[in-house]
């Protein structure tokens with residue numbers, strides 16, 4: 001492991017730097033998949049919103065948003081609610 005690689009990871013040993021570099025590659029791959037899933041969710045959400053608006057309804061459905069928030073909170077605890085709120089903002093804009 002090069003000095004730069006060890007510095008980049010904050011590790012104090014080559015062994016730790018190797019573990020961290022490998023795990024960071026996995027995290028980058030997971031983040032790519034998560035971003036792809038968020039983009040897919042945004043597209044599906046847009047289909048729902050467009051259909052509702054075209055039928056004369058409103059973009060937002062607060063009762064459904066409560067279900068989505070509860071789903072994330074039940075799975076991830078309190079920070080899950082923040083993730084869900086950010087997700088909803090990405091999907092329907094700010095309200």
Ligand SMILES: O=C(O)C(=O)C[C@]1(C(=O)O)C=C[C@@H](O)C=C1
Nearest residue numbers: 045048049060061064065091092
């Ligand atoms: O399920 C709906 O009715 C949607 O419009 C989708 C969605 C969402 O992205 O989850 C987006 C906006 C609504 O306010 C509620 C939920």
